[in-house]
Amino acid sequence: MLDTGNLVLRNKDQNVQVWQSFQKPANTILPNQTLESRGTMYSHKSESNYSRGKFQLQMKDTGNFVLNTLDPESGVELDVYYSNNAINDGVRLIFDESGSLYVLLGNGSTYNITSGSGGNYYVHQDGVFRVYNRTKNVDNNSVSWSVMKSIPDNICLVDGSDRSSGICGFNSYCDYIDGRPDCLCPSG
16 A cells, blocks of 8 residues: 555566555545546445445547446446537546546646535535545644535536436435435325
8 A cells, every 4th residue: 555545556576566545446536646547437336335336437549538327227328418519629537646536638738627625525425526635633633635626516406307317316306405415206
């Protein structure tokens, strides 16, 4: 385990890296980690069930960073509900040590998504990609995490299509309470 949080497996002679956790992010991206073109991260099903959920983040081979829903049974990609739509030559999504999240473009320039906010990025089971910042209170030696940014800002405003009917699915609606979506059924 490296200081960055990257778990690295090497061959028995320690000279060849066989596998590393940073190459296959699950639902979290840490500082100094990248998501290559065609790379994918998935939400988990619930707070206690870490199997693949119904949302995914992708670095498309077109260079776009997107969030989309998945069919819960088949895993087929459904609606894109967030896309940076600003580039077509992105190489990789980078979360650097200073806390900036950006897409590195083919010509060497960058497309900034967030800048220097620190923390960890996490694809939640509610489909929101959030960056958290960890702060330590020196006076009482406590630690707290706060949300610095959410992508999209309000997932309840995302419209569905005839294939997915929005974030909450068919026959339900989304209510955004305290920065979190809540899927509810109509009364009656």
